[in-house]
Amino acid sequence: MTIDEAQADRLPKFDSLQQQAFLELWRTYDCLKAEEEMVFGEFEISSQQYNALRLLKTASPSPLAVSALGQRMITRAPDMTRMLDRLERQALIARVRRDDNRRVVEVTITQAGSKLLRRIAKPIRACHQRQFGHLPAGQLMELIALLRAARKRANSDAR
Amino acid sequence: MTIDEAQADRLPKFDSLQQQAFLELWRTYDCLKAEEEMVFGEFEISSQQYNALRLLKTASPSPLAVSALGQRMITRAPDMTRMLDRLERQALIARVRRDDNRRVVEVTITQAGSKLLRRIAKPIRACHQRQFGHLPAGQLMELIALLRAARKRANSDAR
DNA sequence: GAAAAACACCTGTTTAAACGACTATTGTCT
DNA sequence: AGACAATAGTCGTTTAAACAGGTGTTTTTC
Numbered sequence: 001m002t003i004d005e006a007q008a009d010r011l012p013k014f015d016s017l018q019q020q021a022f023l024e025l026w027r028t029y030d031c032l033k034a035e036e037e038m039v040f041g042e043f044e045i046s047s048q049q050y051n052a053l054r055l056l057k058t059a060s061p062s063p064l065a066v067s068a069l070g071q072r073m074i075t076r077a078p079d080m081t082r083m084l085d086r087l088e089r090q091a092l093i094a095r096v097r098r099d100d101n102r103r104v105v106e107v108t109i110t111q112a113g114s115k116l117l118r119r120i121a122k123p124i125r126a127c128h129q130r131q132f133g134h135l136p137a138g139q140l141m142e143l144i145a146l147l148r149a150a151r152k153r154a155n156s157d158a159r
Numbered sequence: 160m161t162i163d164e165a166q167a168d169r170l171p172k173f174d175s176l177q178q179q180a181f182l183e184l185w186r187t188y189d190c191l192k193a194e195e196e197m198v199f200g201e202f203e204i205s206s207q208q209y210n211a212l213r214l215l216k217t218a219s220p221s222p223l224a225v226s227a228l229g230q231r232m233i234t235r236a237p238d239m240t241r242m243l244d245r246l247e248r249q250a251l252i253a254r255v256r257r258d259d260n261r262r263v264v265e266v267t268i269t270q271a272g273s274k275l276l277r278r279i280a281k282p283i284r285a286c287h288q289r290q291f292g293h294l295p296a297g298q299l300m301e302l303i304a305l306l307r308a309a310r311k312r313a314n315s316d317a318r
Numbered sequence: 319g320a321a322a323a324a325c326a327c328c329t330g331t332t333t334a335a336a337c338g339a340c341t342a343t344t345g346t347c348t
Numbered sequence: 349a350g351a352c353a354a355t356a357g358t359c360g361t362t363t364a365a366a367c368a369g370g371t372g373t374t375t376t377t378c
Binding site for chain 1 (some may be wrong): 175176177178179180181182183184185186187188189190191192193195233234235283284287288289290291292293294296298299300301302303305306307308309310311312
Binding site for chain 2 (some may be wrong): 334335336337342343344
């Protein structure tokens with residue numbers, strides 16, 4: 001082992017501020033996500049699926065093409081098909097192939113889907129309330145602004 | 160459909176601040192995570208595995224029991240065994256069953272593991288620099304503080 | 319107007335996550 | 349000492365994520 005390696009070997013006890021920020025983001029997200037997923041779990045749905053249903057609900061009564069839906073998802077889903085398969089199996093969405101362009105499949109939320117969304121709304125709101133309710137509105141807005149600012153660069157040149 | 164349901168049907172265009180905060184957290188995390196995973200991908204490792212290696216490095220030269228390692232992971236891993244299997248297959252860690260308590264398996268990072276950690280250090284630092292470098296230190300510290308504050312409740316009564 | 323390119327989605331396959339049940343070892347209680 | 353409970357890790361199985369390649373459809377190009 002060279003002297004350089006020996007030096008590099010002792011990792012800094014405190015990471016850079018940037019690294020620390022990422023770790024805190026990770027930890028916090030993970031913590032809150034776990035709680036959220038427990039709520040979704042009771043309704044036999046994943047947060048991704050919930051996200052998709054919400055997007056469909058917002059679009060309704062218009063349908064959304066699979067690709068359009070995919071682009072709007074928060075977490076990029078490389079396999080929309082099978083995710084929609086699962087939602088369809090639960091009768092929460094419906095798919096129809098468009099007639100004037102038979103390549104695209106249009107997705108709509110069903111009544112059952114809307115109903116599920118309504119049933120899940122309150123528990124989810126309560127969950128977020130538990131998570132962030134103890135922070136005053138000013139701090140929340142600040143947090144939101146900072147998170148947006150952090151993403152701004154990433155959105156502009158990367159991705 | 161009842162009148163109540165019809166009302167509940169139109170979801171609010173703007174969610175509660177709490178919900179908005181969670182969404183921003185999700186989006187930001189997802190965005191940054193994706194970039195980080197590309198870096199890890201070049202080294203054929205996942206962020207979870209990196210996390211484990213770092214913990215082992217911090218403990219070294221002492222070993223860490225599987226359970227101790229599991230508890231320190233950021234994202235709770237319900238299957239340490241197979242994750243360690245993969246690291247062991249890459250010769251990045253070593254496992255030895257403890258003699259005075261043959262139930263526990265002690266894990267140590269190998270030389271190859273340390274070396275990988277050293278090689279990956281710079282690209283990762285650069286990644287976080289790209290992600291957060293454009294924010295002034297004051298804002299970063301504020302972000303860190305807010306993220307910690309958000310977690311505080313979740314840590315105290317839940318989990 | 320036929321061939322090639324582009325598009326939108328689907329499918330096959332490999333890999334890892336998740337959940338429980340299971341094995342081996344140690345500690346506790348009478 | 350022997351039964352019972354607790355602990356530490358492993359393994360089996362189901363389910364979903366990821367990636368690449370494939371199919372049918374439309375648009376473009378010559």
